[in-house]
Amino acid sequence: MTPHQLATLVVLLATLVAQAVVPSLRLLVVTTGALSSLVAGALLGQVAVGTVLAHVPWDVLVIVVVLGLFSEFLAQSRVFGVLALAAAERSGARPAALSIVFVVAMYAVSGVVNNLTALLLVLPILLNLLKLVGTTQRALSWTLAAVLVACNLGGAATPVGDFPAILLLGRGAMTFPDYLLRALPQTAVALALFVGATRLARPERDVPTSRLTTRLALTTMRALFRNVRVERRMVWPALGGLTAMVAAWTFVPPSWGLGPEVVAWAGAAVVLWSRPSVGETLFRGRVDVEAVIFLLALFVLVGAVRAAGTFELAGRALSELPVSPRVQVLVFLVAAAIITGLFSAGPGMAALLDVAEGLARQHPPAAVYVGLAMSVCAGSSLFLTAATAGPLTQALTERAGLRVEGGAPARFGFFQFLPVGLLGFSIILATGLAFTWSAL
Amino acid sequence: MSGALDVQTLEQAFRVAAGELGMCDAAWRFVDELEGEGGAPLIEAARDALGRTFPVLDAVCGRRLDGAAAPSVEVAAVVEACAGLRRLVVVGVEARWLDALLGASRGLDVAVLPATALPGDLERLAANLPAAVPLTSLGDFQRFAGPRSGLLTFVYGATAQGAFVLPEWVRTQGPDVRSQFRSFIGWEVLAAPPDVYPRWLIEVPTSQFTALVT
Numbered sequence: 001m002t003p004h005q006l007a008t009l010v011v012l013l014a015t016l017v018a019q020a021v022v023p024s025l026r027l028l029v030v031t032t033g034a035l036s037s038l039v040a041g042a043l044l045g046q047v048a049v050g051t052v053l054a055h056v057p058w059d060v061l062v063i064v065v066v067l068g069l070f071s072e073f074l075a076q077s078r079v080f081g082v083l084a085l086a087a088a089e090r091s092g093a094r095p096a097a098l099s100i101v102f103v104v105a106m107y108a109v110s111g112v113v114n115n116l117t118a119l120l121l122v123l124p125i126l127l128n129l130l131k132l133v134g135t136t137q138r139a140l141s142w143t144l145a146a147v148l149v150a151c152n153l154g155g156a157a158t159p160v161g162d163f164p165a166i167l168l169l170g171r172g173a174m175t176f177p178d179y180l181l182r183a184l185p186q187t188a189v190a191l192a193l194f195v196g197a198t199r200l201a202r203p204e205r206d207v208p209t210s211r212l213t214t215r216l217a218l219t220t221m222r223a224l225f226r227n228v229r230v231e232r233r234m235v236w237p238a239l240g241g242l243t244a245m246v247a248a249w250t251f252v253p254p255s256w257g258l259g260p261e262v263v264a265w266a267g268a269a270v271v272l273w274s275r276p277s278v279g280e281t282l283f284r285g286r287v288d289v290e291a292v293i294f295l296l297a298l299f300v301l302v303g304a305v306r307a308a309g310t311f312e313l314a315g316r317a318l319s320e321l322p323v324s325p326r327v328q329v330l331v332f333l334v335a336a337a338i339i340t341g342l343f344s345a346g347p348g349m350a351a352l353l354d355v356a357e358g359l360a361r362q363h364p365p366a367a368v369y370v371g372l373a374m375s376v377c378a379g380s381s382l383f384l385t386a387a388t389a390g391p392l393t394q395a396l397t398e399r400a401g402l403r404v405e406g407g408a409p410a411r412f413g414f415f416q417f418l419p420v421g422l423l424g425f426s427i428i429l430a431t432g433l434a435f436t437w438s439a440l
Numbered sequence: 441m442s443g444a445l446d447v448q449t450l451e452q453a454f455r456v457a458a459g460e461l462g463m464c465d466a467a468w469r470f471v472d473e474l475e476g477e478g479g480a481p482l483i484e485a486a487r488d489a490l491g492r493t494f495p496v497l498d499a500v501c502g503r504r505l506d507g508a509a510a511p512s513v514e515v516a517a518v519v520e521a522c523a524g525l526r527r528l529v530v531v532g533v534e535a536r537w538l539d540a541l542l543g544a545s546r547g548l549d550v551a552v553l554p555a556t557a558l559p560g561d562l563e564r565l566a567a568n569l570p571a572a573v574p575l576t577s578l579g580d581f582q583r584f585a586g587p588r589s590g591l592l593t594f595v596y597g598a599t600a601q602g603a604f605v606l607p608e609w610v611r612t613q614g615p616d617v618r619s620q621f622r623s624f625i626g627w628e629v630l631a632a633p634p635d636v637y638p639r640w641l642i643e644v645p646t647s648q649f650t651a652l653v654t
Contacts, residue, residue: 078567124561131456134449208446212477213453219469220457223535224561227568403452 004045005308011037012301012351016343020385027290030297037304045308052303059261060170060299061292066261066268067160068288069279070238071114073271075121076278077234080109084125085225093133093217095204099143100195102126103150107191110154111161112242114288119151119389120396127400128224132217135207137404137411142203144393144412145420149194149381151389152345153428156377157187159249160264162388163295164349164376169249169260171353173360173369176249176260182370182435187377190431197423206405237274241267298350306354315358326440329359329368330433333375337429340379344386349376367439374432381424384417445482447489454494460560462534463640464596464629467500468510480505495634495641496596502635511629513540518592521625521651522548526588529553529581532606533565534594534629542570551576551584555606557640578611582620590623596641597633598626598652604633604641613648628654 001009015033019026041047087105091097102122109118126147130140155162159169159179168174245267252258272279305311321328332355340348352372360368384390394412402410450470457466474482483501491498513536522528527549530538542550553576554565566575576584591612596604603626618624626649634641646652 081564081567128456128561132449132453134446134452208449210446212473212482213446213449215473215477216450216453216470219473220453220461220466223457223461223465223469224564225568226535227539228564403448407448 001310001313002045002308004041004047005305005310005313007040007044008037008304008308009310011040012305015301016351020343023385023391027293027297030294030301034297034300034304037301041304041307047304047307052300052307055303055306056296056299057167057170059259060167061295062261063160063166063170063264064163064291064295065287066264067166068114068117068291069282069286070241070264070268070271071117072282072286073234073268073275073278074113074238075117076282077231077238078228079230079235080118080121081125081225081228082230083109084122084129085221085228088125088129088218088221093129093214093221095130095133095135095139095143095207095209096199096202098126098129098133099139099146099198099204102143103146103195103198104191106147107150107154107157107187110151111158115151115155115162115389116288116392119147119392123147123393123396124400127397127402129217129221131400131402132220133207133209133213135402135404135410136204137408137416139204139207140397140402140404140410141412141416142198142201142420144397145384145417145424146194146198148384148387148389148393148417149420149424149428150191152377152380152387152424153187153191153194155388156373157184159183159260160245163346164373167349167353168369168373172259173353173357174366175254176246178366179370179373182366182439183373186370186374186431186435189435190374190428193431194424194427197427198420234275234278237271241271241274244270295346295350298346302350302354305351311354312358314355318355318359319362325362326437329363329371329436329440332356332359333371333433333436334429336372336375337379337382337425340376341382341386341425342379345376345380345388348379349373352376363440367436371432371436371439374428374435378425378428378432381428382421384414384421387417387421390417445485445489450486451490451493454490454497455558456560458494458496459558460533460535460565462532462537462555462594463494463496463558464500464594465535465537467494467497468536470497471500471504472510474501475504492636493639495636495638496630498636499597499630499632499634503631511631513537515540515544517653518625518627519544521623521653522590522592524588525590525623527551527584527586528590528592529576529584529612531555531591531593531609531612535568537594537627537629542573549584551581553577553581553608553612555608557607578608581612582617585617585620587622589621590625591621592625592627595626595628595652596630596638598628598646598654599633601646602633602643603628603646603649603652604630604638604643606640607642610642610644613644622650624648624650626652628652 248263397412487501
């Protein structure tokens with residue numbers, strides 16, 4: 001390894017560790033890391049800063065911004081609140097059924113809407129419901145953790161659900177239908193296995209239930225939403241825009257030169273123009289600047305390592321492993337899942353995609369890329385700190401003031417999440433490996 | 441009977457309901473369900489368990505045990521008390537009373553100042569109101585002041601001398617504020633003062649109201 005390669009790699013790893021250890025300072029950490037990697041590249045490798053910046057995938061950032069705005073627009077239509085009420089009705093406010101309904105619903109919603117937005121709107125309603133029907137610490141932990149895992153799976157199910165898949169779409173590694181047709185069945189199978197496994201654990205077995213509590217819960221929920229209606233003037237343009245985007249992603253030929261980022265931008269623009277005052281307000285106040293800066297810094301970090309040729313070294317090392325090429329892919333996918341568990345999905349995917357590109361030259365690219373997306377999804381589900389929406393869920397739960405058995409305040413932290421996280425990690429990774437193995 | 445009642449869940453659920461629907465509205469809904477599920481014994485058990493914590497629930501349980509039905513909301517007298525007003529700030533929320541008032545008060549610009557002792561989801565609270573009815577706060581409500589403006593609050597039992605109201609009402613009754621509004625309307629929702637210590641409530645002189653609708 002040259003000093004240039006070593007320095008940029010050390011900066012990348014140190015930054016990833018630091019942002020995972022001190023998440024409250026993660027923007028400061030990653031931007032400082034990005035700056036350091038640019039300086040190291042310029043001084044040790046004569047890599048011009050402009051060269052690294054020119055390779056930042058701006059199209060991915062465009063997709064992240066405009067789909068975030070689309071999610072915010074949809075959220076303002078109040079559709080999530082109405083859906084949550086329907087979920088409560090559907091489950092009959094029984095704790096086990098509530099958990100299943102919300103898990104499945106969040107999987108479906110996360111396929112098209114930013115996880116954080118969806119959870120920010122749905123989680124308070126779920127926590128309110130759990131207050132109304134009563135819960136135990138164990139049941140609460142399993143329910144919330146299962147919802148988070150379902151969000152990760154939903155995000156991986158479609159090319160626009162979460163950052164890792166957006167990165168594949170934005171970089172042109174896969175087309176929209178290619179990804180959807182492969183990832184959707186894998187995530188659906190993993191979800192079914194995961195829900196089945198959580199039911200075997202019977203986390204709600206100690207929750208005291210009675211007809212009175214379910215009656216009171218449903219009566220109260222209906223009263224709380226008595227006049228809440230979906231804003232049709234917002235929900236129809238949003239759904240129409242989404243349908244048009246999916247159609248364009250699927251059918252617009254690459255020869256037109258209109259990449260997925262242009263389609264997303266155009267779709268979001270049409271949706272926002274349907275209510276110009278809302279659109280302008282969202283643009284001014286609700287762009288996820290934190291996510292954009294975080295991802296930009298990661299791209300710079302990874303770009304500096306790439307410019308040093310380190311990913312080619314890693315790819316070569318992988319190809320020299322004394323196992324068959326198919327097993328090499330599996331080794332890579334398992335390593336990817338663990339790395340993501342430690343560093344979270346954004347950094348994990350950004351760093352690993354370059355190595356995956358090397359493998360995709362020797363194997364069916366779609367199998368490698370979707371396998372990687374499943375590994376990143378598994379890793380995101382391993383620890384609360386790795387889940388995109390983990391810290392948000394923790395904060396909302398603490399703020400809700402929910403009481404569990406004995407009147408103790410409910411907790412939801414690293415250790416409450418861990419058993420479900422391990423279960424989700426194992427099931428998602430095993431499912432991804434099985435599908436990938438069969439496709440190689 | 442209280443053994444059949446999960447007191448902790450019931451209390452938690454009542455806090456959720458009362459935080460957004462109002463203590464009296466939530467109490468009547470709970471009493472209806474308690475009666476439907478276990479009749480008078482279950483109402484008595486709930487009253488024993490939670491009555492001291494929630495005096496309005498205690499009073500409503502008492503009324504139901506005395507045979508009273510859920511109150512039918514009559515808004516005519518309140519609308520009459522609001523005659524001549526252009527703007528009205530409603531202090532506190534009692535869902536069924538507020539919904540009825542908003543349905544009957546055409547031509548009146550209404551704002552709602554929610555109580556904060558039992559917190560609720562303000563976004564959902566606002567979504568339950570007509571689009572033209574904003575939420576306001578103690579720091580902000582004076583922008584609705586004027587010679588044709590009024591303040592209204594819900595009264596949880598009144599006598600000739602005193603009326604029980606939410607603490608937010610007291611914060612709107614400083615001499616500087618009173619001079620900025622024309623009418624101060626109390627709307628009785630409980631019929632009689634609570635039998636137990638009126639936690640969450642404050643007694644104010646009945647003379648504070650320019651109109652007390654019972």
